[in-house]
Amino acid sequence: MTIPQDPVLCIDLHCHSTASDGALTPTQLLERAAEMGVTHLALTDHDTVSGLAEAEKAAVAQGVMLIPGIELSCLWRSRTIHVVGLDIDLTDSDFLAALELQHRNRWSRAAMIAERLGKLAVPELLERATAEAGGDVPGRPHFAKVMVEAGIVWNSAQAFKRYLGAGKVGDVRAFWPELEEVVRWINAAGGIAVLAHPRKYQLTATKLRELTADFCRAGGRGIEVSTSGQSSGDLGFLAELCKREKLLASQGSDFHFPGAPWCELGRVVKMPDGLEPVWHHFKQVPGATAPA
Numbered sequence: 001m002t003i004p005q006d007p008v009l010c011i012d013l014h015c016h017s018t019a020s021d022g023a024l025t026p027t028q029l030l031e032r033a034a035e036m037g038v039t040h041l042a043l044t045d046h047d048t049v050s051g052l053a054e055a056e057k058a059a060v061a062q063g064v065m066l067i068p069g070i071e072l073s074c075l076w077r078s079r080t081i082h083v084v085g086l087d088i089d090l091t092d093s094d095f096l097a098a099l100e101l102q103h104r105n106r107w108s109r110a111a112m113i114a115e116r117l118g119k120l121a122v123p124e125l126l127e128r129a130t131a132e133a134g135g136d137v138p139g140r141p142h143f144a145k146v147m148v149e150a151g152i153v154w155n156s157a158q159a160f161k162r163y164l165g166a167g168k169v170g171d172v173r174a175f176w177p178e179l180e181e182v183v184r185w186i187n188a189a190g191g192i193a194v195l196a197h198p199r200k201y202q203l204t205a206t207k208l209r210e211l212t213a214d215f216c217r218a219g220g221r222g223i224e225v226s227t228s229g230q231s232s233g234d235l236g237f238l239a240e241l242c243k244r245e246k247l248l249a250s251q252g253s254d255f256h257f258p259g260a261p262w263c264e265l266g267r268v269v270k271m272p273d274g275l276e277p278v279w280h281h282f283k284q285v286p287g288a289t290a291p292a
Contacts, residue, residue: 014252206211
């Protein structure tokens with residue numbers, strides 16, 4: 001089943017819930033999506049599909065079409081890169097086994113983050129971060145919250161600037177599989193691999209072209225052309241890159257929490273004309289009620 005081209009549709013193919021590092025439960029997320037006029041939503045939690053069962057029930061109640069998705073962490077030339085998987089088959093046993101491996105990787109990463117931040121002398125840092133994550137694997141935002149509570153920093157932004165951001169002591173990236181492996185997982189599960197928020201990796205234009213070319217050679221089929229926090233120049237550059245590599249074009253807010261208007265659900269800048277939308281190629285959209 002594909003999503004038709006229709007100007008009244010609001011399609012958001014990248015967001016997060018409490019199943020990973022989002023602030024809203026899957027049910028709350030779908031309620032907010034409906035409030036914001038979203039008609040088609042992909043829940044793409046980090047390295048897990050555990051929120052999708054609840055999200056599917058909420059999607060039916062809200063009249064939103066839910067696309068099964070995920071955002072997987074991987075390595076490209078020792079850099080952490082994110083790949084969104086859309087329209088995946090949630091019954092694929094090999095894919096679920098790969099996610100279990102990724103889950104163990106995330107726990108190893110969390111333990112190393114806590115170890116590296118040990119000099120801050122925050123009591124039970126890992127345990128408290130795990131509690132912030134609802135008992136699941138904590139990510140850097142959960143560690144940031146504990147650091148604020150402990151008085152180490154004033155706010156989460158300061159925690160990332162000093163300790164958790166790219167290149168800082170708490171930026172642990174050693175446990176991810178390679179880009180090619182993650183793309184293979186998605187493809188084998190019948191999904192579409194999409195390069196997530198390409199301009200957020202702080203790569204030069206040349207390096208980003210190299211990444212995109214490697215992604216295509218690995219079997220990647222899509223790229224996020226329109227996502228939160230990017231300039232009109234970024235939009236044009238990514239549109240041209242999309243055309244050059246003959247990729248499918250995707251879009252998404254990368255929503256994590258309310259109160260940030262630049263990454264609100266459904267607030268996605270219209271993609272330039274002449275691109276082939278990724279949603280024209282979906283096959284496994286679940287049976288949530290589609291908008292009229």
